[in-house]
Amino acid sequence: MIIRTLFFASYKDIAGSDALDIELPEGALVSDLVSQLRACGDCWNDLPASPVAAVNREYSPLSTSLAHGDEVAFIPPVSGG
Amino acid sequence: MIIRTLFFASYKDIAGSDALDIELPEGALVSDLVSQLRACGDCWNDLPASPVAAVNREYSPLSTSLAHGDEVAFIPPVSGG
Amino acid sequence: MQSLQCSITDAIIDPAAVLAGTSSDNDGAVVLFLGVVRDHNDDRAVSHLEYEAYTAMAEAELRKVGQEARDRFDVGTVRIVHRIGRLEIGEVSVAISVASPHRAAAYESSRYIIEELKKRVPIWKREGYLEGERVWLAGGTK
Amino acid sequence: MQSLQCSITDAIIDPAAVLAGTSSDNDGAVVLFLGVVRDHNDDRAVSHLEYEAYTAMAEAELRKVGQEARDRFDVGTVRIVHRIGRLEIGEVSVAISVASPHRAAAYESSRYIIEELKKRVPIWKREGYLEGERVWLAGGTK
Numbered sequence: 248m249i250i251r252t253l254f255f256a257s258y259k260d261i262a263g264s265d266a267l268d269i270e271l272p273e274g275a276l277v278s279d280l281v282s283q284l285r286a287c288g289d290c291w292n293d294l295p296a297s298p299v300a301a302v303n304r305e306y307s308p309l310s311t312s313l314a315h316g317d318e319v320a321f322i323p324p325v326s327g328g
Numbered sequence: 329m330i331i332r333t334l335f336f337a338s339y340k341d342i343a344g345s346d347a348l349d350i351e352l353p354e355g356a357l358v359s360d361l362v363s364q365l366r367a368c369g370d371c372w373n374d375l376p377a378s379p380v381a382a383v384n385r386e387y388s389p390l391s392t393s394l395a396h397g398d399e400v401a402f403i404p405p406v407s408g409g
Numbered sequence: 410m411q412s413l414q415c416s417i418t419d420a421i422i423d424p425a426a427v428l429a430g431t432s433s434d435n436d437g438a439v440v441l442f443l444g445v446v447r448d449h450n451d452d453r454a455v456s457h458l459e460y461e462a463y464t465a466m467a468e469a470e471l472r473k474v475g476q477e478a479r480d481r482f483d484v485g486t487v488r489i490v491h492r493i494g495r496l497e498i499g500e501v502s503v504a505i506s507v508a509s510p511h512r513a514a515a516y517e518s519s520r521y522i523i524e525e526l527k528k529r530v531p532i533w534k535r536e537g538y539l540e541g542e543r544v545w546l547a548g549g550t551k
Numbered sequence: 552m553q554s555l556q557c558s559i560t561d562a563i564i565d566p567a568a569v570l571a572g573t574s575s576d577n578d579g580a581v582v583l584f585l586g587v588v589r590d591h592n593d594d595r596a597v598s599h600l601e602y603e604a605y606t607a608m609a610e611a612e613l614r615k616v617g618q619e620a621r622d623r624f625d626v627g628t629v630r631i632v633h634r635i636g637r638l639e640i641g642e643v644s645v646a647i648s649v650a651s652p653h654r655a656a657a658y659e660s661s662r663y664i665i666e667e668l669k670k671r672v673p674i675w676k677r678e679g680y681l682e683g684e685r686v687w688l689a690g691g692t693k
Binding site: 424432434437439440441445447449510511515516519523550 | 566567570574576577578579580581582583584585586587588589590591640641650652653654655657658661662665692693
Binding site for chain 4: 253255256257260301304305306320322323324325326327328
């Protein structure tokens with residue numbers, strides 16, 4: 248399945264992109280997406296092992312299971328206001 | 329000596345005027361001014377025996393002694409804002 | 410260019426004018442408080458309000474309150490404007506703007522000013538009710 | 552006509568427009584909070600800020616925060632506008648207006664909204680320093 252993966256602020260600098268379509272096996276969790284990204288090495292190691300994530304624009308635990316077409320965003324510490 | 333005496337809001341209704349020049353003996357205190365006014369009877373009895381007062385635009389105790397030309401205001405409970 | 414500006418006016422209060430130029434380059438937060446005429450008080454239907462002030466003393470007392478806020482909190486420019494005369498429902502009776510480097514001080518000083526204003530500043534409000542009566546209020550409202 | 556209006560914008564925020572029409576006849580108080588770009592942070596001279604948002608989620612999260620404020624406090628119309636893009640010193644980054652029958656609820660709900668916004672709403676700020684460096688800030692400022 249394909250997961251639309253979004254990166255913001257400092258995580259965008261890590262990813263070198265603001266959005267990537269990542270292929271994952273059926274039944275994968277958000278934590279699997281994180282592991283797969285960090286396994287790419289290089290600056291991907293700068294992505295925290297347990298980043299804050301949102302699935303379909305809702306804060307969601309890393310144990311959330313994903314479905315084809317889901318939108319996952321990794322949320323660096325926010326600094327709005 | 330002559331004391332300029334100001335009345336606001338409900339006290340103006342009691343005094344029937346927003347300002348009166350009151351003659352008082354030298355050395356009189358604000359409390360003497362109050363007593364003299366209340367002695368006029370009728371609605372003057374509605375003026376509290378110990379009203380909040382300002383002398384020359386500063387909140388002042390009733391024990392404040394007055395001088396010719398002073399401006400005394402009696403301040404009903406305020407309700408601005 | 411921090412300053413303290415306090416006035417009593419019989420003109421309509423324009424919130425944008427009260428805000429204009431209040432924040433300096435050092436300020437990160439501005440809090441504007443507006444008091445607005447409500448259509449009821451304690452379950453009575455209000456048609457309008459009349460405000461009266463001991464203007465010279467009220468301006469001096471507003472200035473004291475503003476200065477106390479500046480002494481207690483880390484704030485920049487403070488502006489306080491209170492209207493007098495007849496006010497209709499929805500019109501602004503008082504506007505208080507405070508700029509500060511940090512938001513906590515902006516909120517706290519704004520609140521300090523309105524609470525002290527309601528306790529001490531010689532201004533009085535008479536409510537006109539829909540049925541025609543007019544009554545001077547004694548003491549502050551919430 | 553109480554409502555909850557939340558938006559992310561790349562246009563200059565006009566405080567008067569944020570205030571316009573926020574108070575109903577039932578409201579006695581309006582509190583407007585403005586976040587303003589300061590010329591320094593932690594002793595470093597700031598030349599400008601760049602704000603980025605996860606816009607769709609940020610608007611949804613602002614709406615949740617606003618709804619929580621309405622559930623907790625007796626408030627009428629709530630408007631929250633956050634700007635993104637490049638902001639110069641003195642420009643408004645966020646405006647929050649709250650109308651309420653009573654001032655305590657207006658102050659407290661305004662404060663609730665800005666504190667929650669800074670904790671939860673997916674918006675990020677990058678400071679540009681006078682010497683040229685640009686750094687993403689992590690976590691809220693005071």
